[in-house]
Amino acid sequence: MTIDTVILDIEGTTTPLTFVHDVLFPFIRKDLNNYLNSYYETYELQNDIKTLYNLYLEDIRDAAGETVIDIPKVLNPEDSSNTKQDVIKSVAANILYQMDRDRKSTALKQFQGHMWKVGYDSTILKGVVYDDVPKSFARWRDANVKMYIYSSGSIAAQKLLFNFSTHGSLIPFLSGHFDTTIGSKLESSSYTSILNAINKSPDSCLFVTDSIFEAKAAYKAGLHVCLSLRPGNNPINDPDFSLFKNVSSFEQLFDKFEFK
Ligand SMILES: CSCCC(=O)C(=O)COP(=O)(O)O
Ligand SMILES: [Mg+2]
DSSP states (O other): OEEEEEEOSSBTTTTOOOIIIIIIIIHHHHHHHHHHOOOOOOHHHHHEEEEHHHHHHHHHHHTTOSSSOOOOOOOOOTOOSSOOHHHHHHHHHHHHHHHTOOOOOHHHHHHHHHHHHHHHHTTOOOBBBHHHHHHHHHHHHTTTOOEEOOSSHHHHHHHHHHEEEEEEEEOEEEEEEEEEEGGGOOOOHHHHHHHHTTOOGGGGGEEEEEEEEHHHHHTTTTEEEEEOOTTTTTOOTTTTTTGGGSSSSSGGGHHHHHHH
16 A cells, blocks of 8 residues: 555654754753742743653662662652752753663653744754655655654654754644653554544554554554654664664665655
8 A cells, every 4th residue: 555644753863863962952951940049930831840740650660679779859849848959950860860861751841842932933953854855745745745743752842843953943743742651662552542632543554663662563553654764863673673674764665665
């Protein structure tokens, strides 16, 4: 069956790993304390802190019984005995702990997206996409192929990256965005939920990702899958590597798959 829908990962697929690890993540680390202090009273940050606090409670519940629980404690922002500075200190330590492990928790990703907004709004940040991305978006649009994003980055963060991209706003090309609120990218049920949300059958959809684990999950859900082997991506050493087609540029997708 021909493909009429593409679902794209961001990091390592539309966007270099270096942009995420050398620009976006350092932006958070550098300005974290300042941001937490400046925006502490906002509804958005209070909500992010509550979400991080709830994740911390889940983490310690899941870790119960293990000898070492080294996850930095997030103080309850709703407990009036915790001062603003104590809560901020605890939140900063927890965020850095998660970032050190490149954890893809929804709570962390939601927070990062809100903080990056400040960087994009002030034009310090510009979303980097590979040169072949806007060209391929235009080809797919002209062929009536729908494009969606599925990334661990929050939907807000995805929209910022594509709206303020180095190639101008790419948002008009995109029919929708999915993040981990629909489920982990490692679970095949998440891909089924996306297909249900966009009312598509798996055999008409192509998922492109740099992660062999995500590739396997999407494949299990019945989607066509292609591995993105961008220069600088982490090497894939997995016995199932040969199950999948691979590309180093989106332009190669047009030779390897049949779009409608
Ligand atoms: C706008 S996404 C920023 C990058 C990020 O935080 C991330 O986790 C990307 O993960 P992906 O699923 O796109 O590989
Ligand atoms: Mg990726």
